[in-house]
Amino acid sequence: MIYSETIETKNGQKIPLYSNGHPAHSKYNPSNEKLNLPEGFTGCVICAGIAGSFHIAGIIDRPEITRIIAVEADEQSLEFAKSLESTKKIASISKIVMCSTNTLFQTIKQNYLPALHGNICFTSLFSWEKENPDLTKNIQDITRNALQEVSRDYSVQAHFGLLWQRNIFLNLRQLSTRETQPGNSFDTKLTAAVIAAGPTLDKGIERISRNRDKYFIIATDTAYQTLIKNKIYCDAVISVDSQRVSSEHFFGCPDSKNGRTHFVFDIASNPLAVKSVLEKGHEIEFVKSHHPLCELALGNSPLKTLSSGGGTVTIACCDWARLSGFSSIELFGADFSYSEGKPYASGTYLDNKFNSNSSRTDSSEKTFAGLMFRTELISKGNNVYSTQILDYYRKTLEQWQNEHSYERKGQILTSKITLQNAKTPAFEFDYDGFVSNWIHMGNLIDDDEESEDSIKIKTALLPYIAWLKKNSKKQLSLKEYFKLAFNSSLRYTK
Numbered sequence: 303m304i305y306s307e308t309i310e311t312k313n314g315q316k317i318p319l320y321s322n323g324h325p326a327h328s329k330y331n332p333s334n335e336k337l338n339l340p341e342g343f344t345g346c347v348i349c350a351g352i353a354g355s356f357h358i359a360g361i362i363d364r365p366e367i368t369r370i371i372a373v374e375a376d377e378q379s380l381e382f383a384k385s386l387e388s389t390k391k392i393a394s395i396s397k398i399v400m401c402s403t404n405t406l407f408q409t410i411k412q413n414y415l416p417a418l419h420g421n422i423c424f425t426s427l428f429s430w431e432k433e434n435p436d437l438t439k440n441i442q443d444i445t446r447n448a449l450q451e452v453s454r455d456y457s458v459q460a461h462f463g464l465l466w467q468r469n470i471f472l473n474l475r476q477l478s479t480r481e482t483q484p485g486n487s488f489d490t491k492l493t494a495a496v497i498a499a500g501p502t503l504d505k506g507i508e509r510i511s512r513n514r515d516k517y518f519i520i521a522t523d524t525a526y527q528t529l530i531k532n533k534i535y536c537d538a539v540i541s542v543d544s545q546r547v548s549s550e551h552f553f554g555c556p557d558s559k560n561g562r563t564h565f566v567f568d569i570a571s572n573p574l575a576v577k578s579v580l581e582k583g584h585e586i587e588f589v590k591s592h593h594p595l596c597e598l599a600l601g602n603s604p605l606k607t608l609s610s611g612g613g614t615v616t617i618a619c620c621d622w623a624r625l626s627g628f629s630s631i632e633l634f635g636a637d638f639s640y641s642e643g644k645p646y647a648s649g650t651y652l653d654n655k656f657n658s659n660s661s662r663t664d665s666s667e668k669t670f671a672g673l674m675f676r677t678e679l680i681s682k683g684n685n686v687y688s689t690q691i692l693d694y695y696r697k698t699l700e701q702w703q704n705e706h707s708y709e710r711k712g713q714i715l716t717s718k719i720t721l722q723n724a725k726t727p728a729f730e731f732d733y734d735g736f737v738s739n740w741i742h743m744g745n746l747i748d749d750d751e752e753s754e755d756s757i758k759i760k761t762a763l764l765p766y767i768a769w770l771k772k773n774s775k776k777q778l779s780l781k782e783y784f785k786l787a788f789n790s791s792l793r794y795t796k
Contacts, residue, residue, distance in 0.1 A: 303378035304434065305353075308386065316386060317354045320433050326353035327429070332388075336360045337425050345421030346371065346414050350441045351430025352383040352400060359392050368419040370398045371409060375437055377402045396752070403441055410448035416456045417768045418760070418780070422449065454694075456768055463769030465544040465570075467787075470595050471794035472573040477588055478733030488537070490720075492518040494628035496619040497536075499524035500637030507532050510634060517632070520623055522615040523551040523575070525635060530554060535561050540619045541575055542568040542591070542610050549574035558583030566622055568608070569596050589622070595762040599736050604729055609702060614695045617702050624706055624721060631708070631715040638696040744788045747781070763787040 308316045309325065317327040327335060335357045337349065346369040349358060361367050374380035380402045383389050392398060401409040414422060424445055431438045459466075495510060495517035497503065503525060510517065511534060521529055523541035530536075541548060549572045565579045565586045570593055579586055590600050590607040606625050610618040616636050623631050702708075708715040746756035766787045770778075778786070 303382060304375045305379055305382050315354075315356075315388065317356075318382065318386065320429075322433070324429065324433060326351075326427065327356055332356040333359070337427075339425060340423055343421065343423055344368070345423065346419040348410070348422065348424045348445055349373070349426060350424070350438050351427030351434075352380065352389065353427055353430060354386050355383070355389040355392055357427050358398065359388070362392055362395060362397060367397070369414065371406075371413060372398060372400045373406050373409075373441055374400070374402050375434060377404070403437065403444065406441060406444045407448045410445065411451055411455075414449075414452055415761075415764055416452065417459070417764045417771060417783075459765040459768035460772040461769070462544050463765040463767070464773075464790075465572075466593055467595060467763075467766045467791060468794055469544050469570045469573055470593065470599070471791065473567070473569050473571065473576060473588065474599055474731065474736065475733050475794075476573065476576060477569070478731045488518060488626055488628075490518075490627040490629070492516060492628075493630045493632050493714075494623035494626075495519045495632050495634060496616060496623065496636065497521045497525045497529060498616045498619075498633065498635040498637070499528065500635040502637050503528060503635030506634040507534070510534060518623075518628065520619045522619055523548060524615070526551050527554060530556065536563050538564040538566060538622070540566045540608075540615055540622055541571050542608070542615050542618050544568075544570050544572055546572055546574065548572045549578060551575065552578040555579055555582045555584070566608075568610075568618070569593075569600065569605075593765060595765075598758055598762045600731070603731065614698065616695070617699055620699070620702060620715070621706075624708075624717070627721050629717045629720040633713040633715070636699070636713070638692045638699075740791070744791075747784045747788060759788070760784055763791075766790070 304321055305318045306321050306323065308318050310316055311332060312330045315332055317325055317332055319325055332354060333356050337357050337360065339347065344366040347361065347367055348371045350373055352372045352374045358370060358372055362370065374383055380400060384393060384400065393400065399409060399413045424442060426438055493516060497519060499522060511532065518537045519534065520538045520540060521536045523539060523543060526536065526539050552575045555578055563584050565584055567576050567586055567588055568591045569588050570591050576586060588605060590596055590605045608618045609621045620631055703710055703715060706717060707719050708717045743755045743759035746753055747759065749756055763784055767783045770783055770786060
C-alpha cells in the first residue's frame with residue numbers, strides 16, 4: 303500500500319499521507335484542487351491516483367465529462383482511499399468507476415464506450431505522479447494497450463453495427479419458431495479436429511481422410527466447402543460471420559439425407575446462411591454473442607456463449623469443442639499466415655470466386671496477391687507472411703489456450719480439465735414478448751433521467767450508433783443517434 307495514515311487539514315478535512323509522510327493533497331484547502339485537462343476537453347478522463355478524491359470531485363459535475371476512470375496503485379490502496387469520507391461522497395455517482403492497477407485493463411474495456419463517451423484523455427493527481435513515477439508510467443502503458451483493444455473493437459462495430467442489429471432481430475425471430483435447441487450427445491473420446499481454411503489445409507486433407515474415424519470434425523464456415531469437395535463429412539460447422547458473403551459457404555450444402563451435420567450459428571450470423579442449412583434439413587444451434595442487444599434478449603437463456611477471440615471463427619470452433627466436452631483438439635489450416643503463395647486453402651469460396659473471374663490479364667494469382675498485400679506483410683521466413691491482424695488472432699488463440707488450461711504440442715491442444723457435454727435444455731424464446739418490451743424501453747430514450755431500462759436499450763444500440771457515426775453525412779447529437787438507431791430497429795420487429 304502506498305498510504306500510511308490521514309491527517310486533518312487547516313479547514314478540518316482529512317487527507318491521506320503517502321508512506322514517506324508526504325501529504326497527497328493541500329494541507330490548507332484540498333477542495334480547491336483541480337485536475338489538469340486539455341482546454342475545451344469533452345469525454346472520458348482516466349486519472350492516476352484517487353487518494354482523497356478532492357481533485358476528482360472538482361470535475362465530476364461538469365456535463366462535458368462523460369466518464370471518469372480513477373485508478374489506484376493496488377487493492378489495499380484502493381480500499382484505503384474508498385474508506386475516506388471525501389471519496390465516499392462521490393463513489394456512488396454512476397459517472398465514476400474506481401479500480402486498481404491490476405484491474406485497469408478490463409475496467410477500461412468494459413467501461414469506456416467510444417460511441418457513448420466520446421474522446422478520452424489521461425491525467426493524474428500531481429502529488430501521486432511525483433511519488434509514483436514508475437507506477438504512473440505503467441498505468442499509461444496499460445491504458446495505451448487497453449485503448450488499442452477498444453479501438454479495434456470500435457472499428458469492428460463501426461463496420462458491422464448495422465448488420466449485427468439486423469441479423470440479431472431476424473435470427474431471434476427464427477429462434478422463436480423452434481421449440482427447443484438440439485441437445486445432442488457427441489463422442490468426446492474422439493479428437494476434435496478444428497478445420498480452418500489456411501493454405502496448409504491442402505496438405506492436411508489427406509491426413510484427415512486417412513484418420514477420419516479418429517476425429518469429430520468441426521469445420522469453420524470458410525473451410526466447409528473445401529471438405530465437401532474432398533468428400534469429407536463434417537460433424538459440426540461453426541459460423542460467426544454477419545456478412546452476406548458468408549452465406550455463400552452454405553449454398554452448396556448437401557441434403558441431410560446424405561448425412562446430418564450439426565450447424566452452429568452465432569445469433570448475429572447472416573440469416574441467409576441459417577435459411578440455407580434449414581432448407582436442406584440439417585439441425586442448427588444458435589449461440590449467444592457478446593453484443594449488448596444479444597445480452598438484452600438472451601442474457602438469461604440457456605444458450606451457450608462462445609468466445610471468438612476478437613471475431614475469429616477458429617477460436618469459436620475451439621471454444622465450442624471445449625464446451626461440448628472435448629479435451630483433445632487438433633488444428634488444421636489454422637495458419638494465421640499466408641503461405642504457398644496464397645491466403646486460403648484450395649476449394650474455399652474465394653478460390654471459386656477468383657478462379658471463375660480469372661483471365662490472362664487478371665489472373666487468380668494476381669487477385670490473391672491483391673488480397674494478401676492489401677496491408678503491410680510481416681515476414682515469418684520460408685516464404686510465409688503474416689499481418690498485424692493475423693498476428694493478433696494468433697495471440698488471442700494463445701490467450702484462449704492459457705485461459706482454459708490447454709497445453710499445445712504442435713497442432714494438438716490437450717486439456718486436463720474436461721467439461722461434461724453442455725446440452726442446451728429445452729426452452730422457448732418469446733419473440734413477441736421481447737419486441738413488446740423493446741418498444742417499451744425505446745419510449746424511454748427521451749427521458750432525461752437514466753432508468754435501468756433506458757440504460758439497457760441505449761447500451762444495446764451502441765454498436766449500431768458506431769456504424770451511424772461512421773456513415774452519417776452530418777453529425778447528430780447523441781440523443782438523435784439513439785432515436786435513429788431505435789427507429790431503424792423497428793423495421794425488423796414487424
